[in-house]
Amino acid sequence: MRKRLVTRSIVLCAVLALGAAACGSSSATANSGTSASAASSTQAPDGSGTPAGSGTPSNSGTPSSASSAANTTPVTITVSNKPPASSPGDLKAFEQRIKDFQAANPNVTVNGSEIAWDPQTFAAQLAGGQLPTVVTVPFTEPQSMIQNKQISDITADLKTIGLYDQLNPAALSVTQDKAGEVYGIPIGGYALGLVYNRALFTKAGLDPDKPPTTWDEVRAAAKTISQKTGAAGYAQMTQNNTGGWMYGATVYSRGGTLESSDGSKAAFDDQSGKDALDALTQMRWTDNSMGTTFLYDMTSISKDFAADKIGMFIGAPVNYILAVVQDGMKPASFGLGTMPQGSTAGGSMSGGAVQVISPKATADQRLAGVKWIAFSLESSLDQAKAVAAAKLTASQGLPVGLPGVSTLKATNDQEYLGWVKSYINVPLTNFATYSATVNSIKLTPEPSNKAQEVYAKLDALVQKILTDKSADVATELSNTSSAVNSLLGR
Amino acid sequence: MSSTNLDQAGAASTPAANPARTNSSPVTRSAGGPTSTGSSTPPSRSSAVRRWWARGGLSAVVLAVPAIVIFGYFSWGPIIRGVVMAWQRTKLDQPTTWVGWSNFSYVFTLPELPQAAINTVYFMGLALLIGFPVPLVLAVVISSLRTKRWLYNILSYLPVVLPPVVAILLWKVFYDPGSTGLFNTVLGWFGLGPFAWLNSPDLAMPSLVLESTWAAAGSTVIIYLAAMASVPKELYEAAELDGAGIWRKIWTVTLPQIRGIILIVLLLQIIGTAQVFAEPFLFTGGGPANRTITLLMLIYNYAFVYNDLGAASAISAMLAVALAIISGLYFLATRRWSR
Numbered sequence: 001m002r003k004r005l006v007t008r009s010i011v012l013c014a015v016l017a018l019g020a021a022a023c024g025s026s027s028a029t030a031n032s033g034t035s036a037s038a039a040s041s042t043q044a045p046d047g048s049g050t051p052a053g054s055g056t057p058s059n060s061g062t063p064s065s066a067s068s069a070a071n072t073t074p075v076t077i078t079v080s081n082k083p084p085a086s087s088p089g090d091l092k093a094f095e096q097r098i099k100d101f102q103a104a105n106p107n108v109t110v111n112g113s114e115i116a117w118d119p120q121t122f123a124a125q126l127a128g129g130q131l132p133t134v135v136t137v138p139f140t141e142p143q144s145m146i147q148n149k150q151i152s153d154i155t156a157d158l159k160t161i162g163l164y165d166q167l168n169p170a171a172l173s174v175t176q177d178k179a180g181e182v183y184g185i186p187i188g189g190y191a192l193g194l195v196y197n198r199a200l201f202t203k204a205g206l207d208p209d210k211p212p213t214t215w216d217e218v219r220a221a222a223k224t225i226s227q228k229t230g231a232a233g234y235a236q237m238t239q240n241n242t243g244g245w246m247y248g249a250t251v252y253s254r255g256g257t258l259e260s261s262d263g264s265k266a267a268f269d270d271q272s273g274k275d276a277l278d279a280l281t282q283m284r285w286t287d288n289s290m291g292t293t294f295l296y297d298m299t300s301i302s303k304d305f306a307a308d309k310i311g312m313f314i315g316a317p318v319n320y321i322l323a324v325v326q327d328g329m330k331p332a333s334f335g336l337g338t339m340p341q342g343s344t345a346g347g348s349m350s351g352g353a354v355q356v357i358s359p360k361a362t363a364d365q366r367l368a369g370v371k372w373i374a375f376s377l378e379s380s381l382d383q384a385k386a387v388a389a390a391k392l393t394a395s396q397g398l399p400v401g402l403p404g405v406s407t408l409k410a411t412n413d414q415e416y417l418g419w420v421k422s423y424i425n426v427p428l429t430n431f432a433t434y435s436a437t438v439n440s441i442k443l444t445p446e447p448s449n450k451a452q453e454v455y456a457k458l459d460a461l462v463q464k465i466l467t468d469k470s471a472d473v474a475t476e477l478s479n480t481s482s483a484v485n486s487l488l489g490r
Numbered sequence: 491m492s493s494t495n496l497d498q499a500g501a502a503s504t505p506a507a508n509p510a511r512t513n514s515s516p517v518t519r520s521a522g523g524p525t526s527t528g529s530s531t532p533p534s535r536s537s538a539v540r541r542w543w544a545r546g547g548l549s550a551v552v553l554a555v556p557a558i559v560i561f562g563y564f565s566w567g568p569i570i571r572g573v574v575m576a577w578q579r580t581k582l583d584q585p586t587t588w589v590g591w592s593n594f595s596y597v598f599t600l601p602e603l604p605q606a607a608i609n610t611v612y613f614m615g616l617a618l619l620i621g622f623p624v625p626l627v628l629a630v631v632i633s634s635l636r637t638k639r640w641l642y643n644i645l646s647y648l649p650v651v652l653p654p655v656v657a658i659l660l661w662k663v664f665y666d667p668g669s670t671g672l673f674n675t676v677l678g679w680f681g682l683g684p685f686a687w688l689n690s691p692d693l694a695m696p697s698l699v700l701e702s703t704w705a706a707a708g709s710t711v712i713i714y715l716a717a718m719a720s721v722p723k724e725l726y727e728a729a730e731l732d733g734a735g736i737w738r739k740i741w742t743v744t745l746p747q748i749r750g751i752i753l754i755v756l757l758l759q760i761i762g763t764a765q766v767f768a769e770p771f772l773f774t775g776g777g778p779a780n781r782t783i784t785l786l787m788l789i790y791n792y793a794f795v796y797n798d799l800g801a802a803s804a805i806s807a808m809l810a811v812a813l814a815i816i817s818g819l820y821f822l823a824t825r826r827w828s829r
Contacts, residue, residue, distance in 0.1 A: 123581065123797065239775040241795075292667040294689045295777050420644075453796045464779035467691050483601055490596060 001308045002096040058345060072107050075364040078132035079372060082112030101334045101375045108368045117141075126150055131358045134369045139351045142175045142184050143448040152357040155332050157370040163377070171405070174445055175354050185373050189352030189405035191443055192249045194218070194340055195315035195323075197231075199333040200308060204228040211312075211337030211433060215254070215279050215338065218312060218340045222289040225311035232291025234283055235310045236462070239297040243391045243462040244455025245446070249349040250276040252444050254342030258458075263449030264488055268458075269481035275342055277465050277473045284466050294466040303327050314339070316351075317402045317434070320426065325398060335430045338401075338437040345440025372485065390420035401426040449488055457483050573810075575803035593800040594808075603805070605780050606788040610764060613784060617763040621703040622756060628707060629714030630740055643715070650708035658772040661701045662688070665773075682775055688774050691781045698769040698782060706762075710755055717748040753824050757817060764813055785809050 037241060084089035098110045103157045113132040115125065125131040137145070152416065158164040167185065175184035198208035204225045212218040222233025237246045247268075248258045256272025284290045293304065295445040302319060304310050306327035339348035357369045388398045401417070401424035417424070428435070447454055461480040464471045581587045597603055632642045649657060664672040665687040674684035725743045734742065745752070767786040770776055771819050776783030785805060793802035 091518045138576060180652070239777060292686060292689065295774055297775070450796070456791065456795070459775070459777065463777045464691075467686075467778040479601075486599055 013121050025295075032274045038202060045354055048387055060200050071275065073364050074107050074109070075368045076109040076111065077134065077361070077365050077368045078111045078113045079134040079369075080113055080132040081116045081136055082114045084114055089392075093392070101372060104375065105368070105371060108371070110372060114152065123150075125360070126360070129360060130326065131356050131360065133424075134355055134372055135358065136187070136353050136355050137184075138353060139174050139186070139189070139453050140446045140448065142354050142356060144176075145356065146177050146183050150359060151183045151240065152359050152361055152366050153181050153183055154357055154366060154370050157367045158182055158185075160367065161371055161374055163370070171352070175356070184354040184356035185370075185377075186378070187373070189329050189350055189440050189443075190316045191348040191350045191405050191441060192314055192316050192339055193348065193438075194312055194337040195305065195319045196312040196335045196337060196429065197305060197308060197333055198394055199330070199334045200225055200229050200231055200311045201335070204311070208335060209429075209432070211335060212327070212340055213338055213433070215250075215275075215340050215342050219279060219283055219287065219289075222283055222311060223287045226287070226289035226291070229311070231309050231311055232293070232304075233287075233289035233311045234278065235291060235293070235301060235304070235313045236466075237296045237298060237301050237313070238459060238462050238466065239295045239300075239367045241452050241455035241459060242297045243460075244451075244458030245349075246314055247276060247458045247462050248446065248455070249339070250279070251346075252349045253339050255344035255346035257444070257447075258454060259447040259449055259488070266454075266481040266484035266488065268484075269477050272342060272344065272346070273477055274473055277462075277477060279426075280462070281473060285469055290466070294463060298322070305329070308333075308344065317404055317431070320399060320402060331425075331427050334427075337433040338441065345442075347444060350443040352405065386416060386419050387423070390423040394423040394425050399426045400424050401428060403428070403431050403438055405438055413453050454484050457487065542564045557708075561655070572803050573807050575799055578803075578806045580802055581797075581801040589800065590635075593804040597804050597808075599799050600606060600801075601789075602783060602788055606783050606785045609695065609770075609780075609782060610766065610786075613699060614695060614760060614763045616699040617759065617766075618701065618756075620699055621706065622759060624703055625707040625710035626714060627751070629711045629718060630744065632711065633715055633718045633744075634736060634740075643712070643760070646711045647708040648707050654746060654768050655772060657705050658701065658769060662773055664699055679726050691776060691778050694774055694778060694782045698773055701773070702763075702766070702769050710759075713751060713755060714748065717742055717751040721747040757820055760816065760820070761813055764816075766807070 005256055045222060078197045083094050084150060094112060098112060101110060102108060115130070115132055117135055117136075117137045122131070122137075142151065155164070158167075164182070164184070165308055171189055172182060174186055176182055177385075194211055196208075196211050199212075200210040201221075204221075205228060206221055206224060212221045218234060225233035226230060236250075237243060244258075251258060251268050251273050254272035254275050257267050260267045280290075284294075293300075293307065293434040296304070296313075299322070301310065301313055301315075302322040305319075306323040306329035315336075320331075320334055320336065324331050341347075355373045357366050359370060400420060457480055461476055462474055465473065556620070576587060576593055577590065579587045579593075628646055632639060632646065635642060635756040652660075666674065667684065667686045667689045668671065668674065669678065669684040671687075673685070673687065673757045677683040677685070685693060687770045688694050716798050721744060725747065726739055729739050729743050766784050767787050767790065770784050770787055786809075789802045789805050789809070792805065
């Protein structure tokens with residue numbers, strides 16, 4: 001559940017970010033600003049911090065203007081994730097964006113809706129006709145939505161407005177069916193990495209500029225930290241489905257996976273799945289370097305991390321917002337390194353937000369919706385808008401310059417960073433090893449089939465390993481695997 | 491649907507026993523009219539209707555209609571719908587299909603189901619062991635006090651005033667597993683601990699019971715105190731004349747006099763603890779390793795996290811039936827004693 005909150009907020013953030021302008025280039029940067037505000041308002045920010053849109057080609061300016069001329073039929077669309085009245089700044093920016101868009105597309109009326117994607121209500125809203133035309137959902141969802149015909153094919157519309165060729169093909173694959181038709185536009189993404197406390201690293205005599213890059217190094221560093229500082233050297237989220245999420249991340253980083261490619265079977269009962277648990281067993285029971293708390297979710301782990309009780313955990317750039325903006329950690333103490341790898345390097349788990357169009361939209365609404373998404377992407381490429389957004393974000397004490405995964409094909413990250421240079425308020429050097437690898441490391445999305453249910457089973461597995469000394473890794477792994485198999489077979 | 495329905499289902503079982511008995515007279519009376527007269531003459535039927543009309547039967551119906559409609563639509567309707575859904579596959583955006591017993595056979599393959607059932611029974615047992623005597627003892631003690639009774643009344647009721655979520659989050663801090671946690675610090679003065687509390691598979695459930703006892707005792711104390719106030723003073727006077735001490739009075743006068751209330755409270759507690767949700771949900775999320783996952787949490791997860799309303803309804807229906815059976819057995823077993 002926490003995980004859901006997390007994804008929901010990812011989405012929220014991403015959307016805001018996007019809209020606000022950000023996404024531009026290193027979008028991470030731009031966005032993060034706005035997204036950050038969203039995040040903090042919802043209290044469970046997430047990956048979006050990272051969204052990164054990265055660069056849209058600068059020529060993207062063309063799409064909306066070209067398209068708007070073409071169609072003059074009056075059409076009304078609804079867009080999700082309108083900020084609540086309790087966040088007046090975000091709301092104002094959102095409304096301004098609508099005004100700007102309507103000025104550029106006089107035939108389109110845009111209504112904001114406070115509805116945000118929520119797995120509990122999505123199907124009901126769709127059935128009841130209350131689903132906004134444009135909805136922002138996390139990376140994990142589009143595939144099953146495509147299968148269930150819950151979202152619209154927008155390939156033709158993307159081509160019409162000229163955006164199709166500007167999207168990052170790797171990110172786009174999240175929203176494509178087997179035939180390559182596109183059902184959504186990724187607007188922000190993140191990869192998981194190693195969040196570490198630089199102050200504790202220094203205190204333990206470790207080099208804060210060289211975070212561990214392999215799981216063996218993580219174990220060694222955790223041991224040192226716990227011995228020298230008394231804090232938990234390494235901690236891991238385990239609760240409310242974050243346990244499965246994190247276990248998946250550690251399995252991925254060892255070259256394994258959670259589900260078979262068609263999502264019909266559990267695929268973690270292998271060497272990488274076992275290694276991931278063995279590493280936990282060793283840190284927990286042999287080295288005693290994981291502290292005393294083993295029920296963590298996104299919020300609670302951030303609190304203990306910011307309070308210098310945890311040396312390292314797996315997280316994302318958004319954890320900077322949680323730890324620094326929300327939990328009061330010193331920016332200088334926050335470090336984010338690349339995802340530690342196993343003996344077989346597997347890359348990193350990634351996630352993010354995708355904007356999709358309701359299947360109930362008419363052809364005109366669909367086109368208008370796609371234009372709306374494109375408009376937001378486009379606005380981030382405008383220097384004046386990007387600078388204004390960065391300025392606003394920085395003035396609110398929110399981070400500008402967080403690194404992240406590019407979701408748009410493009411190369412103007414550097415250009416964007418140049419524009420907003422004077423507003424960057426994030427200690428970029430603390431992210432050095434993450435930034436260096438985030439756009440080259442192998443990225444794998446979360447499992448596509450019943451991810452939350454699978455995570456729930458894995459929560460129990462990881463908790464068992466961490467709280468029961470007599471638990472046998474191989475037995476527990478095979479039991480959980482068969483439980484997941486019967487779940488996926490339902 | 492789950493929790494509300496269960497509440498209703500659980501509560502419904504209580505009155506269910508009585509209506510059968512009390513209803514019998516009106517039923518026979520009204521039914522007796524038509525059936526007996528059916529063979530004889532029509533006029534007597536119309537006279538029955540006229541009598542009914544004259545007695546204001548219509549206005550009674552009119553008065554009852556809004557309540558019946560509202561209850562029917564918002565309370566009984568969802569209950570029935572919830573039960574029906576146990577035999578359906580409900581995907582809100584797709585047509586609902588009948589799936590026979592497959593939801594039931596599916597939930598029986600879930601390893602979490604027996605685990606949750608065991609956990610729930612374990613919680614009920616611990617709550618019975620700890621949570622049942624505590625308010626009774628408190629009430630007896632408070633009622634025996636000569637001064638400042640109001641103060642202890644307030645003190646015992648205070649935890650109830652705290653919103654449950656706040657109380658639970660507060661206790662979560664107390665249960666900090668580090669040696670600097672509040673409880674561990676206090677216990678440390680006596681050379682105990684540190685305990686892992688919620689992070690220990692064995693201590694997690696007792697920790698939840700401890701908090702819920704603290705949180706719930708107050709309202710039960712108030713009920714007991716009210717019941718004790720209604721015990722006739724003469725009985726105590728008679729007992730005193732017979733030379734009874736304070737314990738003797740409690741044992742032979744107070745407790746027997748309020749046993750009806752005790753039985754009802756016990757039943758409510760059994761039904762309430764069978765539906766425990768907030769504590770495991772907020773304290774542990776069901777962990778560690780499902781050691782505190784309860785039936786209601788399982789239902790919640792299936793209904794609202796996994797969108798498997800069929801499975802959730804199947805578990806709900808079975809829980810409701812189990813609670814109804816327990817309530818029925820309870821009434822049978824205690825019928826003589828409670829009179």
